[in-house]
């Protein structure tokens with residue numbers, strides 16, 4: 130206050146507690162980042178599945194159309210795409226759309242193209258013999274897809290899809306450019322107001338790290354959840370698996386007893 | 400041993416043609432399978448044996464010809480005939496198929512592999528479906544493997560599960576497409592034993608195989624195919640005195 134030079138020096142001193150003191154600002158940004166990432170990813174997953182299925186369609190019009198969709202939306206830089214949609218299209222055609230909606234829309238479009246390709250790869254990696262076997266026992270096409278092909282494809286695509294979700298958390302920061310107050314936007318506003326650039330951006334980096342690390346462990350957990358465990362020969366901890374083990378053992382005993390009775394009956398008949 | 404020639408026909412293929420692009424794979428196949436009959440098909444690689452089996456349960460749609468099964472027409476049909484038509488799905492529920500590569504569903508247990516169609520096609524309750532599935536696994540000697548996943552099973556065990564998966568639907572006909580040729584030699588026996596049992600129980604079977612021991616023993620009707628046509632058909636005597644030089648040459652080559 131009395132000496133300007135001293136003040137600048139004082140500000141330059143690293144004050145890690147600054148991050149803690151402003152946690153509410155960071156957390157409001159984190160909340161929006163998480164919201165955008167989850168909503169856009171959920172939508173992109175649904176659209177991505179549709180894109181993948183249509184891309185594999187035998188229709189001569191649909192498949193190339195979807196290929197074009199994929200190639201176009203993957204090829205535009207996200208930052209440019211966001212600005213184009215929010216400032217370009219929305220203003221030119223007078224579309225009433227909030228910045229958050231525009232951000233989610235763009236992320237969804239681009240990620241559905243990426244995910245569509247991942248899903249298509251996963252579905253095509255399931256061998257044709259699986260479909261033939263399912264059809265051969267009389268299952269319908271939809272049953273074959275949902276009960277046999279899709280569950281196997283899901284296992285294949287969990288790791289790359291998880292990486293895409295982590296990418297979504299990071300990419301969601303790009304919507305700062307249209308003023309969406311997510312983590313990066315609130316951080317840069319705070320930094321410009323307080324001049325505490327180092328503390329603020331360190332805080333932002335830490336929060337992004339926490340989010341992506343949490344997502345990483347979430348994906349690992351899913352991979353484990355989807356792993357195949359023989360409940361009779363493996364030591365299982367989940368109560369559900371244990372109950373299933375007990376049920377299967379009872380089933381084995383029932384059938385064994387049935388066969389025993391059967392064979393003694395035919396023996397006495399002879 | 401086998402049923403007589405005049406056994407009631409269950410499957411009748413007439414003048415079946417099938418092409419993949421320019422590749423004319425089946426060139427007018429005729430085949431009648433009688434109730435309880437055991438048909439063995441053999442022939443060189445690429446002669447169309449697998450395609451013929453897949454056409455029989457409409458995994459491939461024939462370009463022309465009649466696939467008649469149990470009183471109904473399922474294929475394109477023969478011009479001028481006006482038989483009642485059936486849906487492919489209904490046909491497949493009544494014809495089982497066993498594949499060279501087993502094609503078990505790797506993401507579910509052996510029990511669920513067998514129970515799946517009972518649940519989804521026959522709409523049985525879970526408990527009933529599982530009990531029935533366990534009975535069929537016991538029939539192929541794999542009651543202890545109910546909770547195992549396909550990857551944990553040997554090739555022979557996998558193929559026996561695959562047989563149980565088809566049998567549990569109580570099909571009227573079973574198709575086998577080289578069921579033992581992907582197996583290590585020491586595992587062939589256990590699968591053939593299951594197939595022998597099935598043949599003795601009176602199941603109608605169409606088997607593509609190069610296991611000549613099994614073929615001689617079980618084959619009531621033996622068919623030699625080459626380049627998309629039936630070259631020669633015969634009873635048990637076919638193996639010892641085939642008329643066609645191509646058939647003889649084939650036997651000499653594989654024995």
Ligand SMILES: Nc1ncnc2c1ncn2[C@@H]1O[C@H](COP(=O)(O)OP(=O)(O)OP(=O)(O)O)[C@@H](O)[C@H]1O
Pocket residue numbers: 419422424442443444445446447448449450451
């Ligand atoms: N789905 C398909 N698409 C294109 N061509 C096919 C298809 N299935 C089979 N063919 C072709 O049809 C011909 C006959 O094949 P098929 O599998 O019926 O012969 P096969 O007698 O079973 O031979 P193998 O003893 O090797 O199993 C081959 O030339 C094969 O390349």
Ligand SMILES: [Mg+2]
Pocket residue numbers: 448449450576577
């Ligand atoms: Mg074949």
